[in-house]
Amino acid sequence: MSGWWLFLGGAAFGSLLPALWHRATNLIPSVAARRRHWDRIKAKRLERSVQRLNELVQNVSGEVERHRGALLRTGEEIAGLDPSSPDFSKVVLQAAIEIMQLNARLQGELDTAESRLREQAWQLESQTAQALTDPLTGLPNRRAFDTEIKRRLAQWQRKQTPFSVVLLDVDHFKRLNDEYGHPAGDAVLTRLAEVLQAVARESDMPARIGGEEFxxxxxxxxxxxxxxxxxxxxxxxxxxxxxxxxxxMPVTVSCGAASIGAGVSIESLMKRADDCLYAAKENGRNRVFYHLASGPHPFDMAEDELPEPIPDAAEELTPERATELELQTLVDNLQHRLAEICSP
Structure with a gap:
């Protein structure tokens, strides 16, 4: 009898789950289609949002635990009754009413949880975007660059997946600011970022890592x-x-390139690229130098001789995608936990 009663109550509550999960999973903003628009704010705000989302999962799980406990107690009370008793039907009817009231209360709790989930998901996406974007150009900032290059290094160490870094610095940028004004300098940086985005492959990551340095x-x-x-x-x-x-305005850049290799750390990779950038500056600017075993080497090749770029690699785990996956994992964990709680 108690198993049957728990099944009845669980079925009544279970009808609430599909709608909640459909709505909750649709609350996670689709970041895959968005461009990489990240800005600079304190990372602690992002951490607090993740913490609040975790607390939401725990609170809803606790509410379902209490709901399940009430169903169990009601089932045990009915199981102890004699079906032939004249009061049996009255008790069952009263219990059914109580179950409906419990479900209505829990529905209200889940509606509140949905509203909070919507707010937290929006805040988490917004704060992630703000924390990792250069506000002037819309490119990933230095923090986003450092995060991504660490991930690439870990991928290289696990799978030997090669990657390289190109540093670009605007030539005579101070002179340009002095002659045309700082608003003109900002316009140059913004348009230069547009060029980088247009030329880079989807799997590459352009970033602004300092004043006029990309x-x-x-x-x-x-x-x-x-x-x-x-x-x-x-x-x-x-x-x-x-x-x-x-x-x-005449605008050119000097470039330095270096590639990952055995025993190469992020620090040594960046130093190699920076040494090549310095060599390009020292050798007339508006040039490219790249790192070889012997040190910085000039790259001089006609346009029709340039090797074709490798097609885009598989989807990269950008910070935006990582946040989307983290949100999805939280919702999936909540769904799994509630399914365990509500199973007879």
């Missing part, structure tokens, strides 16, 4: 392919017409 993490690229990619960036920028308030 970086691109290249997937599946050795030193020579990285140098060729850097040359494409350089030429695209040199061929771009930069204007501000009707005045044309």
């Amino acid at each position: 970086a691109v993490i290249l997937s599946e690229a050795d030193a020579r392919l990285a140098a060729a990619a850097a040359e494409r960036f350089r030429r695209a920028i040199a061929n771009r017409r930069f204007e501000f308030e009707g005045r044309e």
Whole structure:
């Protein structure tokens, strides 16, 4: 009898679950289709949002535990009754009413949980975006770059998946600011970011890592392919017409490229790329140097001789995608926990 009664109550509550899960999983913003728009704020706000979302999962689980306990107690009370008793039907009817009231109360709790989940998911997405974006250019900032290059290094150590880094620095940027004004300098940085996004593959990650300095993490690229990619960036920028308030501005960049290899740390990789960037500056600017065993080496190749870029690699785990997966995992865990609680 108690098993039957628990099944009745569980079935009544179970009808609430599909709608909640459908709505809750649809609350997670779709970040895959968005461009990488990240900004700089304190990471603690993001951590607090994740913590609140975890607390929400625990609170809903606790409410379902209490609901299950009430169903069990009601089932045990009915199981102890004699079906032939004249009061049996009255007790069963009263218990059914109580079950309906319990379900109505729990429905209210779940509606509240849905509203909180909607708010927390929105805040988490917004804060993740803000924490990792350069506000001027819309590119990933230094924090996002550091996070991604650590992930690429871990991938290299596990699977030997190669990657390279290209550093780009605007030539004579101070002179440009002095002559045309800081608003013109900001416009140059914004348009340069657009060029990088247009030339980079989907699996590459352009970022603004300092004042007039940019970086691109290249997937599946050795030193020579990285140098060729850097040359494409350089030429695209040199061929771009930069204007501000009707005045044309000459804009070029110097580039340094380096690739991951055995025993190479992030620090040594960045130093190699930076040494190559310095060599490009010292050798006339508007040039590309790349790292070889002997040190920085100039890259001089006609456009029709440049090797074709490797097609886009498989989907990369960007910070946005990682956040989406974390939210989905929280919802999945909640669904699994409630399913365990409500099973007879």
